[in-house]
Amino acid sequence: MRQNPLNSKIRKKNSLSDMDIKEYLKKEKERIDRYLEKYLPPEEAYPSIIHKAMRYSVFAGGKRLRPILLLTAYRAVGGENEEDIMPFACSLELIHTYSLIHDDLPAIDNDDLRRGKPTSHKVFGEAIAILAGDALFSFAFELMLKTRVPPGILRRAMEVLTSAIGTSGIIGGQVMDVEGEKLEPNPRLLRYIHSHKTGAFISASVEIGGILGRGKKKEIEALRKGGGYMGMAFQIVDDILDVVGDEKKMGKKINKDADTGKITYPSVYGLSGARKRAEKYTHLAINSFNRLGKRGKILVDIARYIFERDR
Numbered sequence: 001m002r003q004n005p006l007n008s009k010i011r012k013k014n015s016l017s018d019m020d021i022k023e024y025l026k027k028e029k030e031r032i033d034r035y036l037e038k039y040l041p042p043e044e045a046y047p048s049i050i051h052k053a054m055r056y057s058v059f060a061g062g063k064r065l066r067p068i069l070l071l072t073a074y075r076a077v078g079g080e081n082e083e084d085i086m087p088f089a090c091s092l093e094l095i096h097t098y099s100l101i102h103d104d105l106p107a108i109d110n111d112d113l114r115r116g117k118p119t120s121h122k123v124f125g126e127a128i129a130i131l132a133g134d135a136l137f138s139f140a141f142e143l144m145l146k147t148r149v150p151p152g153i154l155r156r157a158m159e160v161l162t163s164a165i166g167t168s169g170i171i172g173g174q175v176m177d178v179e180g181e182k183l184e185p186n187p188r189l190l191r192y193i194h195s196h197k198t199g200a201f202i203s204a205s206v207e208i209g210g211i212l213g214r215g216k217k218k219e220i221e222a223l224r225k226g227g228g229y230m231g232m233a234f235q236i237v238d239d240i241l242d243v244v245g246d247e248k249k250m251g252k253k254i255n256k257d258a259d260t261g262k263i264t265y266p267s268v269y270g271l272s273g274a275r276k277r278a279e280k281y282t283h284l285a286i287n288s289f290n291r292l293g294k295r296g297k298i299l300v301d302i303a304r305y306i307f308e309r310d311r
């Protein structure tokens with residue numbers, strides 16, 4: 001059997017077993033998939049091609065990590081009406097899928113494979129792939145507005161989301177990811193790219209769960225911080241898996257970063273330096289989530305899973 005490439009030293013005290021956290025994530029993913037199935041327009045709806053393309057990418061696979069984090073954080077602050085916040089949770093997955101479709105386009109990363117299947121532009125052509133991304137993005141907001149929480153709470157949650165996906169979040173990070181290929185790699189730029197391109201959205205997913213669940217100010221702050229650290233660890237592990245991961249498990253081509261001259265943790269710090277940093281961010285995330293007491297336990301387990309994952 002292939003060794004876990006990260007060879008974790010993260011200690012497990014009072015935590016769910018590996019099997020249990022995997023089972024938790026699997027069950028949550030299945031539940032989110034059922035809601036996505038219900039919310040997305042049917043393939044036959046006119047004009048059918050765009051609805052086919054939207055559904056193709058959403059149901060090509062994916063861990064559903066961002067909605068799972070939102071739901072887990074919601075419960076961690078005592079939220080009880082999950083049905084009411086499912087539209088928000090699922091809208092995160094639609095925005096994430098949109099970002100993947102556009103990221104894979106020839107003008108950006110030019111990838112042929114995603115989630116183990118040919119990318120949207122390979123199947124539908126570039127024009128429809130661009131439009132499918134756009135359609136998922138606008139549908140995400142239509143869906144989010146169906147969240148059943150008081151308007152002030154929804155507004156706070158949407159403020160966090162919109163700042164995490166704009167030029168001070170994902171787009172800023174993605175712009176520097178593209179521009180960075182022409183620049184001399186340096187630690188500051190690398191941290192900016194990872195914390196904005198990936199960390200901001202993961203942090204927002206956790207923070208929004210806390211806001212929708214009406215967590216206390218201190219709890220929401222712990223979630224925001226923990227989510228940011230977890231997001232950094234997530235992207236560093238993604239970089240590591242691009243070097244040592246299994247293409248089949250990842251569902252995409254590996255060694256792509258080195259081929260394109262992308263700035264990554266392994267390219268700047270080497271594999272063992274990258275591992276050390278992923279481990280450091282995982283510890284920081286765990287410390288933040290531990291501030292929620294027992295209720296933060298599953299977030300702690302997810303942080304550990306993210307560090308140890310192989311896909």
Ligand code: GRG
Nearest residue numbers: 062063064065099102103165170174197198238
């Ligand atoms: C979202 C407003 C907005 C714009 C998009 C193209 C673009 C601008 C951003 C690209 C962002 C990007 C693709 C970052 C990489 C994040 C990442 C590590 C993705 C992989 O996430 P997983 O592993 O994927 O959760 P699955 O397939 O499991 O869902």
